[in-house]
Amino acid sequence: MKIIRIRKSLVILISLLTLTTLVYSAPQITVDVSKPGVQISPTMYGIFFEDINFGADGGLYAELVKNRSFEFDRPMRGWQELHLAGSSGRIFVLRDENRPRNPRFLRIRIEKTGDGFGLSNEGFRGIGIRDGASYRFHIDAGNVSGNISGLRIKLVGQDNRILAAGQIKNLGNDWQTYECELAANGTDPKAKLNIWIEGTGQLDIDMVSLFPKDTWKGRENGLRADLVQLLADMKPGFLRFPGGCIVEGFDLSQRYQWKNTIGDPGERVWNINRWNFEFKHRPTPDYYQSYGLGYYEFFLLAEDISAEPMPIITCGMACQFNTAELVPMDQLAPYVQDALDLIEFANGTADTKWGKIRADMGHPAPFNMKMIGIGNEQWGPQYIDRYKEFAKAIKAKYPDMKLIAATGSDATIFPNGQNEVDYLWSQWRILKPEIVDEHFYRSPKWFLENNNWYDNYERGASKVFVGEYASQSVGVASPDNSNSWKCALYEAAFMTGLERNADLVTMSCYAPLFGHEEAWQWRPNLIWFDNLSSYGSANYYVQKLFSLNAGTRLLAVNTKDIPNFNDKTKALHISSTLDETAGEVIIKAVNVNETAIKSDINLKGSSASGKTATAIVLSSPSLDAENSLAEPTKIFPVEQSIQIKGSAFSYEFPAHSLTILRVPVK
Ligand code: AHR
Numbered sequence: 001m002k003i004i005r006i007r008k009s010l011v012i013l014i015s016l017l018t019l020t021t022l023v024y025s026a027p028q029i030t031v032d033v034s035k036p037g038v039q040i041s042p043t044m045y046g047i048f049f050e051d052i053n054f055g056a057d058g059g060l061y062a063e064l065v066k067n068r069s070f071e072f073d074r075p076m077r078g079w080q081e082l083h084l085a086g087s088s089g090r091i092f093v094l095r096d097e098n099r100p101r102n103p104r105f106l107r108i109r110i111e112k113t114g115d116g117f118g119l120s121n122e123g124f125r126g127i128g129i130r131d132g133a134s135y136r137f138h139i140d141a142g143n144v145s146g147n148i149s150g151l152r153i154k155l156v157g158q159d160n161r162i163l164a165a166g167q168i169k170n171l172g173n174d175w176q177t178y179e180c181e182l183a184a185n186g187t188d189p190k191a192k193l194n195i196w197i198e199g200t201g202q203l204d205i206d207m208v209s210l211f212p213k214d215t216w217k218g219r220e221n222g223l224r225a226d227l228v229q230l231l232a233d234m235k236p237g238f239l240r241f242p243g244g245c246i247v248e249g250f251d252l253s254q255r256y257q258w259k260n261t262i263g264d265p266g267e268r269v270w271n272i273n274r275w276n277f278e279f280k281h282r283p284t285p286d287y288y289q290s291y292g293l294g295y296y297e298f299f300l301l302a303e304d305i306s307a308e309p310m311p312i313i314t315c316g317m318a319c320q321f322n323t324a325e326l327v328p329m330d331q332l333a334p335y336v337q338d339a340l341d342l343i344e345f346a347n348g349t350a351d352t353k354w355g356k357i358r359a360d361m362g363h364p365a366p367f368n369m370k371m372i373g374i375g376n377e378q379w380g381p382q383y384i385d386r387y388k389e390f391a392k393a394i395k396a397k398y399p400d401m402k403l404i405a406a407t408g409s410d411a412t413i414f415p416n417g418q419n420e421v422d423y424l425w426s427q428w429r430i431l432k433p434e435i436v437d438e439h440f441y442r443s444p445k446w447f448l449e450n451n452n453w454y455d456n457y458e459r460g461a462s463k464v465f466v467g468e469y470a471s472q473s474v475g476v477a478s479p480d481n482s483n484s485w486k487c488a489l490y491e492a493a494f495m496t497g498l499e500r501n502a503d504l505v506t507m508s509c510y511a512p513l514f515g516h517e518e519a520w521q522w523r524p525n526l527i528w529f530d531n532l533s534s535y536g537s538a539n540y541y542v543q544k545l546f547s548l549n550a551g552t553r554l555l556a557v558n559t560k561d562i563p564n565f566n567d568k569t570k571a572l573h574i575s576s577t578l579d580e581t582a583g584e585v586i587i588k589a590v591n592v593n594e595t596a597i598k599s600d601i602n603l604k605g606s607s608a609s610g611k612t613a614t615a616i617v618l619s620s621p622s623l624d625a626e627n628s629l630a631e632p633t634k635i636f637p638v639e640q641s642i643q644i645k646g647s648a649f650s651y652e653f654p655a656h657s658l659t660i661l662r663v664p665v666k
Helices: 002-023 225-233 295-304 333-347 353-360 381-397 420-431 444-449 485-500 538-548
Strands: 028-032 079-083 088-095 104-112 117-121 127-129 134-146 150-156 162-169 176-183 188-198 201-212 238-241 308-313 371-374 402-406 435-442 463-471 505-508 514-516 527-529 534-536 553-560 564-566 572-579 584-591 597-604 612-619 638-643 648-653 657-664
Touching: 028 584, 079 188, 088 117, 104 117, 104 134, 134 150, 134 162, 150 176, 188 201, 225 295, 225 527, 225 534, 238 295, 295 308, 295 333, 308 333, 333 353, 333 371, 333 381, 371 381, 381 402, 381 420, 402 420, 420 435, 435 444, 444 463, 444 485, 463 485, 485 505, 485 538, 485 553, 485 572, 485 584, 485 612, 485 657, 534 538, 538 612, 538 657, 584 597, 648 657
Parallel strands: 028 597, 238 308, 308 371, 371 402, 402 435, 435 463, 463 505, 514 527
Antiparallel strands: 028 553, 079 117, 088 104, 104 201, 117 188, 127 188, 134 176, 134 201, 150 162, 150 188, 162 176, 527 534, 553 572, 572 584, 584 657, 597 648, 612 638, 612 657
């Protein structure tokens, strides 16, 4: 009886194995190397930056003090009075009307020192302090009276341990800047900054700042080095900034005004961040824009990572999901002038008005900006009217500047059937901006099943920029969305479709870019961080692999016998390019099946026989797996060499994988 059962199971197992082999019998993949096609745009894969999820203040911008010049709506947000036994004193908020860009400062009056009087800053969900690192403390102080002699600065851990200490002595009467360096002897992701005032009397303070010394390239008003490194590692073709909806503002008064973001960081005009109050389920009342990371720093960052700068500017329309406030057409001129001035700031010689400001900030050479986006997610005839004004003025003065036009948001196909995307495209076919920006925040399934989205798109004068996209595992911007391997894998399938249509799609980027583990409003995000660490999501590695292996010319791929995944799509999604510099054929293959697919690969018009190819594989046994701070490289590319023997070769694409094959060719 027992023997019969074992036999039965063996028969079932053998039939299952046979079935698997039968279903996936060697698909044929033929890459035509004989006729390289269109150029792959060097800007094909880029990055989207927006100050959302503490992306700038509290994130990429390395400032560690929150509300450093008391300009939040609640001037003491982030600050606390330190009031030890026997001390007495008061803190007043004052306004200097002669400094309209940054008017507030604190007046501290101390009557009795007792055991200590001062104030404390909580940082952005704490201050990340690292053992062995040095920090630069900065404060503007003045109007000193009584016997106030100096300040004692302390970085204090959650356990009240002093992690670093410094001192400022001989405070003078006039406003002056004082600095000291603090060397840390301990690590804490959630330390605080305490400032103790020595003596009694009166003291005014402003612009209290703390930066790590090891910012990206060691710049004083610098960026977090680990976060920039993750961006640089992607070798992005462009950097889109500063958003996103943040460009538009809740209303026009809160729009992103680039002129407020340049010059002395202490004189930049603060603005509330629209993500402060956008989502009821993720209110972030301490989210403001200091603009310490402003337009100059964006251009510098783009230059540092060899990405084309791509500013997206406000076009006189506030966010259409919020107030949708509009500038009347007869009052649009200053907005248009801002755009012209921005181009001069980026590209003008140092003897032009705005070029001189750039030069004075430290960059005499132009930034060579080549493109500009007019509005973010704008729609309706009002947008077309305003776009035309911008286009007319920009093209008249800068005929080579490429214009990027929007197609609204992904949600602009309204329930009443009104399709804003179609309407805008009908206008763009007439107005012919060089580039049209499309956004997709859809389910992972949609990305997989629509990897052929652009195959039959009308080709015309405008190229397509897939300017924001990301799989939403639960729903658009749902707080339960994940950066699962499934989301990343299906995006990879979609990206093979972007690449196959490289004659039309010349730019693309995932959005949003950054998310603070504790202070996010939106998920998923490409890169996650806390106050000390950061990691790339699975989606990050997909983006990075496409970018690093973009190639220079498109190659046609013919396939036969690819098994079906479901009734709408195949199990294997492939694109191929030629890297003319390296002399390699690059094959990107996304296997969405739960089993490996062994394929026969033929390079038509070339041979790789005798060569060593490289396979870079990104995969995970679980579609639900995610990278995390605890396991930052759970999903991580693995590289191996393959010896190619004949003119055709076979390769097994692992289950649930993205594989990049780099094959040297003659
Ligand atoms: O990426 C997050 C937001 O999604 C962007 O700000 C906006 O452009 C889009 O709606």
